[in-house]
Amino acid sequence: MRVPVSWLREYVDLPAELTARDLAAGLISVGLEVETVDEIGADITGPIVLGRVREIEELTGFKKPIRYCRVDVGAANGTGEPQGIVCGARNFSEGDPVVVALPGATLPGGFAISARTTYGRVSEGMICSATELGLWEDHTGIVVLPEGLGEPGADIHDLLGLREDVLDIAVTPDRGYTLSIRGVAREAAATYGVSFHDPADVPVSGTAEGGYPATVADPAICSRYVLRGVTGFDPDAESPLWMKRRLAQTGVRPISLAVDVTNYVLMELGQPLHAWDRDKLRGPIEVRLAHSGEQLETLDHVKRSLDPDDILITDESGPINIAGVMGGATTEIDPTSTNVIIEAAHFSETHIARASRRHQLSSESSRRFERGVDSELQLAAATRAVNLLAEFGGAGVEEGYTHIDLSVAREPITIDERLPARVSGVDYPAGTTVRRLREVGCAVEEAGQTLWVTPPSWRPDITDPNDLAEEVIRLEGYGEIPSIPPRAPAGRGLTSGQRIRRAVGRGLAGAGFIETLSYPFVGEGHFDGLRLGPDDERRRAVRLTNPLNDDEPLLRTTLLPGLLRTLVRNVGRGFNDVALFEIGLVYLPKEGAPEYAPMPPVDRGPTPEERANLEEALPEQPRRVAAVLAGNRELSGWWGKGRQATWADAIEAAREVGRAAGAELRPRPADDSPWHPGRCAALYVVNNSDGGSGAGTLVGHAGELHPRVIGSYGLPARTVAMEVELDVIEAARTTVRAPEISGYPVAAQDVALVVDNSVLAADVEEALRSGAGDLLESVRLFDVYTGEQVGEGRKSLAYNLRFRAGDRTLTAEETTVARDAAVAAAASRTGAVLRG
Amino acid sequence: MSAPNDSYDPVEVTPLHPDEVARMRDEALAAIAAASSLEELKEVRIAYAGDRSPLALANREIGSLPPSARAEAGQRVGGARREISEALKERGAVLEEERDNRVLVEEAVDVTLGWDRRPRGARHPLTTIAERMTDIFVNMGFEVAEGPEVEAEWYNFDALNFLPDHPARTMQDTFFVEAPSGGESGLVLRTHTSPVQVRALLDRPLPVYVVAPGKTFRTDELDATHTPVFHQLEGMVVDENITMAHLRGAIDAFVHSMFGAGLRTRFRPYYFPFTEPSGEVDLECFVCRGESVGNPDAPCRTCGSEGWIELGGCGMINPRVLVAAGVDTERYSGWAFGIGVERTLMFAHGVRDMRDMVEGDVRFASAFGMEV
Numbered sequence A: 001m002r003v004p005v006s007w008l009r010e011y012v013d014l015p016a017e018l019t020a021r022d023l024a025a026g027l028i029s030v031g032l033e034v035e036t037v038d039e040i041g042a043d044i045t046g047p048i049v050l051g052r053v054r055e056i057e058e059l060t061g062f063k064k065p066i067r068y069c070r071v072d073v074g075a076a077n078g079t080g081e082p083q084g085i086v087c088g089a090r091n092f093s094e095g096d097p098v099v100v101a102l103p104g105a106t107l108p109g110g111f112a113i114s115a116r117t118t119y120g121r122v123s124e125g126m127i128c129s130a131t132e133l134g135l136w137e138d139h140t141g142i143v144v145l146p147e148g149l150g151e152p153g154a155d156i157h158d159l160l161g162l163r164e165d166v167l168d169i170a171v172t173p174d175r176g177y178t179l180s181i182r183g184v185a186r187e188a189a190a191t192y193g194v195s196f197h198d199p200a201d202v203p204v205s206g207t208a209e210g211g212y213p214a215t216v217a218d219p220a221i222c223s224r225y226v227l228r229g230v231t232g233f234d235p236d237a238e239s240p241l242w243m244k245r246r247l248a249q250t251g252v253r254p255i256s257l258a259v260d261v262t263n264y265v266l267m268e269l270g271q272p273l274h275a276w277d278r279d280k281l282r283g284p285i286e287v288r289l290a291h292s293g294e295q296l297e298t299l300d301h302v303k304r305s306l307d308p309d310d311i312l313i314t315d316e317s318g319p320i321n322i323a324g325v326m327g328g329a330t331t332e333i334d335p336t337s338t339n340v341i342i343e344a345a346h347f348s349e350t351h352i353a354r355a356s357r358r359h360q361l362s363s364e365s366s367r368r369f370e371r372g373v374d375s376e377l378q379l380a381a382a383t384r385a386v387n388l389l390a391e392f393g394g395a396g397v398e399e400g401y402t403h404i405d406l407s408v409a410r411e412p413i414t415i416d417e418r419l420p421a422r423v424s425g426v427d428y429p430a431g432t433t434v435r436r437l438r439e440v441g442c443a444v445e446e447a448g449q450t451l452w453v454t455p456p457s458w459r460p461d462i463t464d465p466n467d468l469a470e471e472v473i474r475l476e477g478y479g480e481i482p483s484i485p486p487r488a489p490a491g492r493g494l495t496s497g498q499r500i501r502r503a504v505g506r507g508l509a510g511a512g513f514i515e516t517l518s519y520p521f522v523g524e525g526h527f528d529g530l531r532l533g534p535d536d537e538r539r540r541a542v543r544l545t546n547p548l549n550d551d552e553p554l555l556r557t558t559l560l561p562g563l564l565r566t567l568v569r570n571v572g573r574g575f576n577d578v579a580l581f582e583i584g585l586v587y588l589p590k591e592g593a594p595e596y597a598p599m600p601p602v603d604r605g606p607t608p609e610e611r612a613n614l615e616e617a618l619p620e621q622p623r624r625v626a627a628v629l630a631g632n633r634e635l636s637g638w639w640g641k642g643r644q645a646t647w648a649d650a651i652e653a654a655r656e657v658g659r660a661a662g663a664e665l666r667p668r669p670a671d672d673s674p675w676h677p678g679r680c681a682a683l684y685v686v687n688n689s690d691g692g693s694g695a696g697t698l699v700g701h702a703g704e705l706h707p708r709v710i711g712s713y714g715l716p717a718r719t720v721a722m723e724v725e726l727d728v729i730e731a732a733r734t735t736v737r738a739p740e741i742s743g744y745p746v747a748a749q750d751v752a753l754v755v756d757n758s759v760l761a762a763d764v765e766e767a768l769r770s771g772a773g774d775l776l777e778s779v780r781l782f783d784v785y786t787g788e789q790v791g792e793g794r795k796s797l798a799y800n801l802r803f804r805a806g807d808r809t810l811t812a813e814e815t816t817v818a819r820d821a822a823v824a825a826a827a828s829r830t831g832a833v834l835r836g
Numbered sequence B: 001m002s003a004p005n006d007s008y009d010p011v012e013v014t015p016l017h018p019d020e021v022a023r024m025r026d027e028a029l030a031a032i033a034a035a036s037s038l039e040e041l042k043e044v045r046i047a048y049a050g051d052r053s054p055l056a057l058a059n060r061e062i063g064s065l066p067p068s069a070r071a072e073a074g075q076r077v078g079g080a081r082r083e084i085s086e087a088l089k090e091r092g093a094v095l096e097e098e099r100d101n102r103v104l105v106e107e108a109v110d111v112t113l114g115w116d117r118r119p120r121g122a123r124h125p126l127t128t129i130a131e132r133m134t135d136i137f138v139n140m141g142f143e144v145a146e147g148p149e150v151e152a153e154w155y156n157f158d159a160l161n162f163l164p165d166h167p168a169r170t171m172q173d174t175f176f177v178e179a180p181s182g183g184e185s186g187l188v189l190r191t192h193t194s195p196v197q198v199r200a201l202l203d204r205p206l207p208v209y210v211v212a213p214g215k216t217f218r219t220d221e222l223d224a225t226h227t228p229v230f231h232q233l234e235g236m237v238v239d240e241n242i243t244m245a246h247l248r249g250a251i252d253a254f255v256h257s258m259f260g261a262g263l264r265t266r267f268r269p270y271y272f273p274f275t276e277p278s279g280e281v282d283l284e285c286f287v288c289r290g291e292s293v294g295n296p297d298a299p300c301r302t303c304g305s306e307g308w309i310e311l312g313g314c315g316m317i318n319p320r321v322l323v324a325a326g327v328d329t330e331r332y333s334g335w336a337f338g339i340g341v342e343r344t345l346m347f348a349h350g351v352r353d354m355r356d357m358v359e360g361d362v363r364f365a366s367a368f369g370m371e372v
C-alpha cells in the first residue's frame, strides 16, 4: 500500500513538524512494515510557474506540426514580457493556463531546462506534460490547468503538489484494513495519540427504497450488498488534477473519471467498488454461486469457465461479474456511458481467495476481499463514490439505493483486563487495556477485571483473546518488554544420533573430504545415468506437483546424483583432485501408503491413531552419508609421487563413517549399480539384529564407479564413491567396555598363507582370528603377493599375528601352538597353505 | 705430606716418584687439551687413562712397595688419575657439543617447503554455523528436536493455524508432493521448521524447551539472495507463566553469545499465523553499531547503513497451535522464534551471494575449515 503523506494528514492531526521518515519509524513501531519512503518530486527544482498562452503561431515546413507560443508568465521571467516557447503538443488553445518550466529549472531525472534554438526559433523554456513533471503517465499532450488555480507567474510546486512523500507499506495478511488511507490514518492516530477523522463518515443521502433491484442467494457468500446509481453523467468529464495525482502516487494509472472515482474510494476507504453502465444491465441482479458449465467473458476479453465455487453477479442475461475478482465485458463502462451503477459488497473472504487463485486474477480488489474488508462500510463507500461522480461528472445521484444487509452481529470476546500484562510480562497501568482497545475501535464493556470486547467491523482478524492482547502490547510498544534470561530445566544435550552426525562430519573432513549441501531435486535422467534397472527400488521416488525445473520433478532416493554433479562442477572449475561428501536425507515412498495424508481437526490434539495415520502417509526419510573422490588421493610433490584415489579409498571413507559412529563396517564383494561390478563392496554393520548369524546388516556400498556411469555423468576416469545409511549405523552402536591393558610383553608371529585368488582376504583373516584363540591381540595383513612362486591363480597373504596374555609372559611354545591353531583354521576354512 | 721413605730400592720404584707422577699427569693433561676431535680424544684416553697407560702401570707397582709406603703412593697416583679422568670428561663434553652443533647445522632443512600431500577437508559453514547456533541453546538447557523434510500439510500448515484459504498459506511458496495417482497428497516439502514445534509438543512431556535446526523449502529460483532449499533454526519454549519477556531474554542471550556481549535488540510487531502476538527481531549492527546511519562517508555493508540487521521472526505461540498440539492453554503458554541460517552466515561472515553457499565449490567450504 502506497500512502501519500498529505492524503493521510487529511484524516489524522499529525504534528506539522513530523517528517515522513519519523512517521515511517512510528508506524513500524506499531507493526506496519514501511519498506521505503519515496520522496516524489524532490529532484524538481527551479522556476516552474503557471503560464497563460497568449498567442499560438503554427510553424510549417517541418516533419510534424510545431507551435511557437507566447506565454504570459507574469514577472517570473524578470521582464514581465511574454515568454517565447516552442511546443510540439496540440491539445491546448490560446488563453489556456499551462505549466511552464523556465530556463534554470530541473525536471525529474535531472532534465535541465535552458533557452535554446529549435525549429528556427529561440525557445525560452518548456510547456510541460504530466509525464515530464512526474505526475502520471500521459502521452496525449501537455497539462492544461483548470481555471482559478492562480495568476501567471505563480509557483507551481505547491499549486500542483509536485513534492510529496509516499510511504510504501508491505501489508501483512492480518492487517487488511491498512490497505487504505483510512486504516493507516487510524494507526497513525493511535501511534501519536492524536485525533482521527474517519473519511467513512459520509452523510448518506436518499432512501433504501427504489434502488436497482437485487437479491443475494446466500448470506454465506455475501453479507452486505449495496447498489447506488447516478444519471446524466458526463462521460467526457475529466478527473480533477489532485485525484489523478493521488491515484498515480498510490500506483494506479488515471483512466477516466468513472474509473478513477472507484479507484480513489478503494484507496481511501479500502472498499472495492464496481461500476456498471446501467443501460447495459438486463433486469434484476442476483448474487449467487456459479452453476457448472457457466461462462463469462471478462473485462480482459478472456472467456472464462466458471467454477461452482465462484461467486457471481448475474442479471437476466446470465453472469456479468466474477464477484470481487473481475467484471464482465458486456456491462462495463464505456466512453458513452451516462447512467452508472456503483456496487459495494462484502463477499466471503475464502471464496474470493479461491476464485482469485483459480482464475489467476489478483487485483487491488481481490487482495482486499481476501484479507477481509470492513463489513459495515459498503453504503458509505458507495455514497462517497456517487457524490464524487456528481461533483466532477455533473451527474445526479439517484434518491433510492439498494442495501441488502444479511450480516450477523459479532459476538464479544471475553478477556481479563490483565491478559496483555500476562502475555507481555509488562506491568501496565490500570485502564491501559480498555483505553488501547477503544483506540483501535473495539467496543468494550467492563465488569471488574473482566472485559467484553467487540472488535470493530474493519478488524475481522481479531478473533481471540491473544489478538486483543497484541493490540494493547504493540500500541504500548514492544520496546517496553523486559528481557528475562531463560530458565530451562537441566537439558539432556544432544542425542547420540546428533552427536554421531557431527562426529561423522568431522571425521570425513579430517580425512580430507569437503562437505557439500546439494539440492534434493532429481529426474529420471539421473537414474538412467546411474544405470539403475527399470525395477530398481531407487526409481520409486517422491514426485513434486510444482517442481522448479520440469526435468527434475523427483526427490532424491540416493545422494549420489547431487554429489556427482558437484564433482563435475568443481572439475570444470579446474580442480582435478576432489573429495566431497554430503550428509542428508533421501526420500523413499512407503509401499501401500495412503493416497492422501489425513487432516485431523485442530480444535484438539490428534489421537495416537491420527498421528500414526499421518506418519504412515509420509515417505521414509533415512539419513545417508555419501562421498565421491576423483584424481589423486595424495598429491605428488617434492616428497615424491602422488597416489590416485581407488576403490579402497571409497571403502575406507565408508569405514571412517563407521568408526566415527562407533561401529565397524565390513565389506563383502557386491555387484550393484552404479558401481564397477568387480570393484564394488557391500558394507555390513555388525549388530544384534541379524538373528545371530554374524552377517550383519547391509548399510550401503562403496567402490569404483562403473565406466559407463563415469561416461554419462562426465566424471574423471576411475572416480570412486560410497553411500551408507547413517541411521542403521547409529543403531548398531553399542556401549564401549573399557579394554584390559596388559603390561606383559607381546609375542609376534608372521605367517604367509597361499590361497586361491577367489578366496577373500576377509575370510582368511576371520579364520585366523577364530583359530588363534583368546591370546590373539591383533591380526594385520601386511603383504599380498602373486607370481610364479605361488603358482597360477593363487595369491600369498602375509599376516602379522600378535599374541599377548593378561597375566603372564607367553612362552615360545604357547605362541607357536596358538599360531598353528590359527593356520589350521585358515587351512580348513579357506584351503590356505602355509608358504614354505 | 709424610717424610720421604728410603727403606726401598729407589730404582725399582721410579714410576712412583712424586716428580714422575706429576710429569705423567702433566703430559696427559696437555694431550687432552690438545685433542681437537672426539676421535683424537679417544686415542688420548687409551694412551693416558687406558689399562696400559703409564699411570695404570705405575699403579700396579704400588703393591711392590713396603706396606708403610703404599698409602702415600696410592694417594698420589689415584689423585693424578682422577685429575686426568675429570679432564677427559670435560674435554669430551666440549668436543661433543662442538660436534653436535656442526652436525645439526649440516642437517638443517628448508621448513618452508610446502606440504599438501593430502588435500585438506572441510565441513560446510552452514552446517557448522547451525551447530554453533544450536549449541548456544543447548548450553541454556534446550534439547534438539527434529522432524521430516517431506511433511504432512497438517503439521506444516493446519496445526500452525494456517487456515486452508488464508492468504498466509498461499503466500508461502510451497512445493507440493503429488499423490501416486497424480492428485493431491496432503504432503509438502516443509516451508519452515515450525512443524517441529507441534511434533516436539506431541512427543515430549511438558515443559518443553527445544531448538530445531533444519532444511526448509520454498519455490524460489536460485539467485544472489534466494534459494529454494535453505535452513532455519527454530526455538520454542512451552512452560507455565511464560511471557514475551522470556522470549526477549532468550533472544538476547543468543545474540550476545553469537555476535557479541552488550549488543541491543529491537522487537517490531509483525504477523505470523502461529504466533500471537508476533514480532520481528532486529539486531544492532555488530560491525558499525549504528555509526553508519546517516553517515555516507562511512557506509556499512553488513547492515546497509541501517544500523540494524533483521534477525528473524518470533512471538508467543498462538494458543490455537497449543490446542492443536494437545496442550492445556489454561496452564501453559510459550514462545517461539525462527532464524535463517543462510542469512546469519551471510551477515556474520560477509557472504555476498547465496549461490556460493549452494554450488558446492570446494573453495567456499575450504575457506571456513572445520568450524566457523
Ligand SMILES: [Zn+2]
Pocket: B285, B286, B287, B288, B289, B290, B292, B300, B301, B302, B303, B304, B305, B306, B307
Ligand atoms: Zn552496520
